[in-house]
Amino acid sequence: MCASQERHATVAATFTQRATKTNHPLASYLFRLMELKQSNLCLSADVSNARELLSLADAIGPSIVLLKTHYDLVAGWDYHPKTGTGARLGALARKHGFLIFEDRKFGDIGHTVQLQYTAGTARIIDWAHIVNINMIPGKAAVKALAEAAKHWRSRVNYEVNTSVTVGTPVSDLFNDNGDEDEEADTVGAMHPLPQSAQQHDSNTTTGRKGSIVSITTLTQSFEPVDSPRVSTTINEGDELVYAGIEEPPWERGLLILAQMSSAGNYFTPEYTQACQEAARDNKDFVIGFIAQGTLNTEPDDNFITMTPGVQLPPEGAEDEAIAGDGLGQQYNTPTKLVGDAGSDIIIVGRGILKAGAPRAEAERYRRRAWKAYLARTGQRS
Numbered sequence: 001m002c003a004s005q006e007r008h009a010t011v012a013a014t015f016t017q018r019a020t021k022t023n024h025p026l027a028s029y030l031f032r033l034m035e036l037k038q039s040n041l042c043l044s045a046d047v048s049n050a051r052e053l054l055s056l057a058d059a060i061g062p063s064i065v066l067l068k069t070h071y072d073l074v075a076g077w078d079y080h081p082k083t084g085t086g087a088r089l090g091a092l093a094r095k096h097g098f099l100i101f102e103d104r105k106f107g108d109i110g111h112t113v114q115l116q117y118t119a120g121t122a123r124i125i126d127w128a129h130i131v132n133i134n135m136i137p138g139k140a141a142v143k144a145l146a147e148a149a150k151h152w153r154s155r156v157n158y159e160v161n162t163s164v165t166v167g168t169p170v171s172d173l174f175n176d177n178g179d180e181d182e183e184a185d186t187v188g189a190m191h192p193l194p195q196s197a198q199q200h201d202s203n204t205t206t207g208r209k210g211s212i213v214s215i216t217t218l219t220q221s222f223e224p225v226d227s228p229r230v231s232t233t234i235n236e237g238d239e240l241v242y243a244g245i246e247e248p249p250w251e252r253g254l255l256i257l258a259q260m261s262s263a264g265n266y267f268t269p270e271y272t273q274a275c276q277e278a279a280r281d282n283k284d285f286v287i288g289f290i291a292q293g294t295l296n297t298e299p300d301d302n303f304i305t306m307t308p309g310v311q312l313p314p315e316g317a318e319d320e321a322i323a324g325d326g327l328g329q330q331y332n333t334p335t336k337l338v339g340d341a342g343s344d345i346i347i348v349g350r351g352i353l354k355a356g357a358p359r360a361e362a363e364r365y366r367r368r369a370w371k372a373y374l375a376r377t378g379q380r381s
């Protein structure tokens, strides 16, 4: 951490204080959740099948404030919007009080990332409170995701009721157009339905091509839902709601991948600086960074730093160096990252997943990272 970062006010401030200083509802919520659960631990749930993912989320949920997914490495991911894996993770998040972070690292042009975020089979925006971006294509992709989230947000706490009525032929016309009937638009998050009657031609018989008119009327109405959360109860026990804090806001949040943990990565200080600028330009959507230490340098900065590449030496051998994974990953301890480098949340995968007793190990990581936060902010543990 450079000298200016050491002095930055957010390094010494408590999460409670920082909650009051952000205008982003989800960032504020996350700060308060951390204080409530005394946890600044994110579990990187890199397991290979959906059943394992759900049971892990249920088991480790009490220790964490964030569950990080890579949905594309999970076999058997169920895409059903109401009963699928995303929705079931949502129910577990409600039960244990954590947010879901899909580590999608969007990295394409603006239009493409909008669709990857809001559409397709996964419809990530529906179940992930937080996503991240690999900003290599440029700052425009950040803005594009922000716009997509804003659009989604403006519609999400309304149920969309769509009725499609295909009318019977009402008249004959003659023209030379033999187009097939078009299919009704689907309710894509980025594509509002046309609310007009559409005329489609179809072929008829003799001489000149005749056509009949079918009327397809698409109507769309929005009805407010009672709860800001989807109320589907999927499994027994899933209806439980974590006490002590209200439900998370609907606002979605973005993290910018500004530094990486892997050896020999191509991130440069100039690039990291561009990430900081993009974050400041999109404060109503960007909540922070994936980085190896705080990137708050301007007086008004209050971004949350989340750091992967974390492992603890075995109990009783705290001074031992931690080896990388042989595939480029490098590890540091919570004390170094949270205490010295000013990171706020540690992201831990295999350090917990490969332990003999993952639940107990998650608690060990939680305690160590929280202790480092308390020491950094001058609070007693």
Ligand code: S5P
Pocket (backbone or CB within 6 Å): 044, 046, 070, 103, 259, 260, 261, 262, 290, 308, 309, 310, 329, 347, 348, 349, 350, 351
């Ligand atoms: O710089 C990074 C950024 C990320 S998001 N380095 C990382 O390792 N990650 C992710 O954090 C990575 O994709 C993986 O899901 C997790 C680290 O896992 P672990 O098993 O090494 O703790």
